[in-house]
Amino acid sequence: MLALPILAVRTLHASTFAVGALSAASTVAFLLIGLPAGAWVDRMARRRLMIAADLGRGAALGSIPLTAALGALTMTQLYLVAFAVGILTVFFDVAYQSYVPGLVGPGEVVEANAKLSSSSQLAQVAGPSAAGGLIQAIGAPLAVLLDAASFGFSALAVGAIGTREGAPPARAARRRLREEITEGVRFVAHHEILRAITATTATANFFSAIMTAVEVVFLVRALRTPPAIVGLLFAGVGVGGLVGALLAARIAERLGGARAVLLGAGATIGGLAIPLTEPGFGLLAFGLGYGVAAVGIVVYNITQVSYRQRLCPPELLGRMNATIRFVVWGTLPLGALAGGALGTAIGLRPTLWIGAIGQLSAVGWLLASPLRNQRDFPAGVSA
Secondary structure, X not given: OOHHHHHHHHHOOOOHXXXXXXXXXXXXXXXXXXXXXXXXXXXXXXXXXXXXHHHHHHHHHHHHHHHHHOOOOOHHHXXXXXXXXXXXXXXHHHHHHHHHHHHHOHHHHHHHHHHHHHHHHHHHHHHHHHHHHHHHHHOXXXXXXXXXXXXXXXXXXXXXOOOOOOOOOOHHHOOOHHHHHHHHHHHHHOOHHHHHHHXXXXXXXXXXXXXXXXXXXXHHHHOOOOHHHHHHHXXXXXXXXXXXXXXXXXXXXXXXXXXXXXXXXXXHHHHHHHHHOOOHHHHHHHHHHHHHHHHXXXXXXXXXXXXXXXXXXXXXXXXXXXXXXXXXXXXXXXXXXXXXXXXXXXXXXXXXXXXXXXXXXXXXXXXXXXXXXXXXXXXXXXX
């Protein structure tokens, strides 16, 4: 999250648009293979797929310190590595969201997702904090080497899971890929709550990607913030996310799932503090703004993902998750390119304002849906 853009800005002297394009390269895979990935995941053993994706991501990132040591690192390689890691992330993420319900059962998915999110958010606290200091102390290429090693550890951890999943469908029972993809798209498109959730997340992600494309450039180049401080500021995301993960199940139980999703989406109002960031103590606006927004985003994500996992038949989980991710993550590279272009054309701070206001506007999709008058999510599939 930090080493690649900082490497591009400080070592390769990349332009604002080039950094935005780097962000786009890491997520464009969701547009290119997002839909077929769901059908492929439903045909495969998910645990093995996750291990293979981890090992591949570690190998791709490991090439960066090698070429940097040889003095041959280029922006082209950063683009290729970001793209390769993005492809493998598509498969890992679709597989893991489809794997969880089979491990814990439908009645435990909210608690399971909350605990998984807690571990993820702890990493969001420790990762950027450590990254900023490491980049400043040993340089971005060696920091990336540690990142590559972490994927090897992840592969070992996934391999240590004792529960074995059921066998994937036999080859003879499979239909044509297009038919299977269409079934997943139809399931999402015909459900009004899933449509509203998908539109909300896609809109928020598009404007969030606009901000992400220019944030590191804004902090490093415009505000002259040292990498160690940049890492601490981004750790605010993890602190807020950890709070959200710890509270998500309790909020959903007390307020109801529908209200928890609305509350979480509305908490992105914290992002309005990010464009107010200034040097010195003014940097706190960045960390606090991101932290508040992260609380809401994590509550929103845990609640709506758990609803989707309970709602969807197990044999359709991969395609349902892939269909939604195709839309909601497919907006990320578009937003990143737009952020790079806007940052070049109108400046970094105005671009951050556009992203923050747009991200908050995403809650309008939920307010226009039946969720605005409901306490909990309805059961069953509605057309």
